[in-house]
Amino acid sequence: MTELFPLNGYDGMPERWADLAKEATDIRWVIDGLMPEGCQFILAGCPKVRKTWVAMHLAYCVAQGKPFFGMPTFRRPVLYTFLEDGRVRVARRMRDLGITPGNGLETSAIQANFYMAGYDKSLELLRSSGPMLWIVDPLIRVVSEQNLDENSSTDISKFFAGHRQLLHDTGTTMLLPHHFRKAGDMMRGSGAIMSEADGYWDL
Numbered sequence: 001m002t003e004l005f006p007l008n009g010y011d012g013m014p015e016r017w018a019d020l021a022k023e024a025t026d027i028r029w030v031i032d033g034l035m036p037e038g039c040q041f042i043l044a045g046c047p048k049v050r051k052t053w054v055a056m057h058l059a060y061c062v063a064q065g066k067p068f069f070g071m072p073t074f075r076r077p078v079l080y081t082f083l084e085d086g087r088v089r090v091a092r093r094m095r096d097l098g099i100t101p102g103n104g105l106e107t108s109a110i111q112a113n114f115y116m117a118g119y120d121k122s123l124e125l126l127r128s129s130g131p132m133l134w135i136v137d138p139l140i141r142v143v144s145e146q147n148l149d150e151n152s153s154t155d156i157s158k159f160f161a162g163h164r165q166l167l168h169d170t171g172t173t174m175l176l177p178h179h180f181r182k183a184g185d186m187m188r189g190s191g192a193i194m195s196e197a198d199g200y201w202d203l
Helices: 017-023 052-062 086-098 119-127 137-143 151-169 192-196
Strands: 028-031 038-045 078-082 114-117 133-137 173-179 199-202
Touching: 028 052, 038 052, 038 119, 038 151, 038 192, 052 078, 052 086, 052 133, 052 173, 078 119, 119 133, 119 151, 133 137, 137 151, 137 173, 151 173
Parallel strands: 038 173, 038 199, 078 114, 078 133, 133 173
Antiparallel strands: none
16 A cells, blocks of 8 residues: 655655654653653743752752652753853852752762763763753853854754754753843843744743
8 A cells, every 4th residue: 555645764765654653652751741851941031040040959859850849850860061150159059959968969970860060071971871851051151162153043053953863862851041131131142042942941
């Protein structure tokens, strides 16, 4: 029987819908019903809204499998890439959030649930590990470190596309804290940030 709707596969050859349909597996969630794995999310807000605090609290909840503001999470390792805050500030915030070695979270060992690393090291870890929640804080810093312009839609599209296949292959979800303009009326950078991301939280 001839397929009514043949599809082109990745190698350019026709692919049958019946074969492709077998890949429609159930969604796996990081935050139930809100954040699926393999996606890229923006966490944006005005200056001093404590975006990093919220992101660190999410990291703690996911690493422990505890609810995040009442929403169920599914436990998995968390990789937090701090590109703006130094070690002392991170340590103080972890302490103030109740994230201590005694409750199962560490920052020094790869095998731990929650650990910190630079951007390049983070990429190495992701390629050799299973599904994670990867928080890169903040978006503007990692974009500029790759010599990309946050105001260029081409550069922003390149940035998101550069991570998409890796996240898909590893089942990792990426959260990117980002800033509003100082006036607090809109998000910094190109409008492509919202269109390229899979989800967007406004604090």
